[in-house]
Amino acid sequence: MMTLLKIIKYQLHDLLRGKWFIIYTAVFFLLTDGLFRFGGDPGQVSLSLMNVVLFIIPLVSIVFGTMFFYNSREFMELLLSQPISRISLYLGLYLGLALPLSAVYLIGVGVPFMYHAGIQTGSYWILLLVGVSLTWVFTALAFLIAVMSEQRVKGVGMTIVLWLFFAILYDGIILFILFALEDYPLEKLTLILSLFNPIDLGRILMLLQFDIAALMGYTGALFSKFYGNMFGSAVAVFALWTWCAIPVWLGYRAFSKKDF
Amino acid sequence: MINIKGLKKRFGRLEVLKELDAQIQENTITAIVGHNGSGKTTLIKCLLGLDKYDGGDINIKDFKLNGDWNYRSxxxxxxxxxxxPENLTASEVITMISDLRIGSSTQAEELISYFRLVDEMEKPLKTLSGGTRQKVNAIVALMFNPDILILDEPTAGLDPVSSSLLKDKIQAEKASGKTVIITSHIMSEIQELADTILYLLDGKIFFDGPVNELIAQTGEKNLERAIAKMMS
Structure with a gap:
């Protein structure tokens, strides 16, 4: 446990030297602040930020996560010849990236919110929750890909394909299925399919908060019926965190068998 | 001390170690030799748990390697x-490792002056030359006063002065009761340092015995010739 905390400490130390983090914070900060200055009320600002959060956070987390893992190769080789377990090293690297990435997001979005609108309820918290959850999910996926693939170029390529799949292609596939099977009742199927895409889960959680689920038509009404109540939201949050836990576990399993 | 039985390791289709058996005695310097790609480094990495082997057993002292990591202390x-990690300085690396291994005493200061590295400690590692990095590497290996030293081509890239400093250090470690495992391609160096030789060929031990015995057996005047004769 102590070792884990120390590894996180050294990762933080190393990361904070890079300019990445300053840029990442600045982007969120300026964007949120700008949206407020252009006269949005907190609800509108959250809604505009939603689209950024749903695309940018997964992309940055997954690409930066893989690159970070490849760049830590030397650190891993050095530590693994010391009396340190692979589990503390893997979790240390993971937490050492996921924690600062989430902190940076919380600061970048949270601080402008605080001074423009005070502490808000509802959509604002969901926005923060979804952003943090997506950071953890996509960092976990990034590590999984980096452990499985020795070649950097292939690994980074795979992360972009995976991001495209979740961010864009998946919805297309769902639409195609719905269209192809339009003669059948599809409510349950759609609900289930939405669980298999973390970005969709985030989007649903947020849209329901904005009370515009009706715009999504028939399935929207269904989502709102299911996800809108406490139980439905709990299922969505649980599914999101399962999306984090399973890749972390698979990644660790591959890492524990890896040759260095 | 170290007992290796039926050790198997393959990388994809390439079988590197084929049921290798070997023993390494306490308080000796054992040299592992073999041509490039004969599995020397793989064998060492199996001992350290860096490579996960596919079959066989390794016992270090009374401990059977099974994925537990404490023995590496x-x-x-x-x-x-x-x-x-390229951004760190040598002294940061040493502080970090000392910090991560709680309870181990360190003799880093003494080693830094021994290897004449005092002036290089605060520079980022990426700016250091290969030989200087190799000396930092040696300090990291030696600073916790471990019972077993595993040195993979330790003198490669070192200048003659540093190289003899390191060789003196290795002999001093043996004199103080340590077990040393070393690989090298420089036969004169092995003849100078090692008591026992493990000759790896095609993933198995081809010769295992004292260096003198090998030279005497072949009737040659030095180790390099002896090995050349054995191979022909």
Missing amino acids: QIGYMPQVARF
């Missing part, structure tokens, strides 16, 4: 190519 490892 008794091993100092100097890899072939020193790989460090």
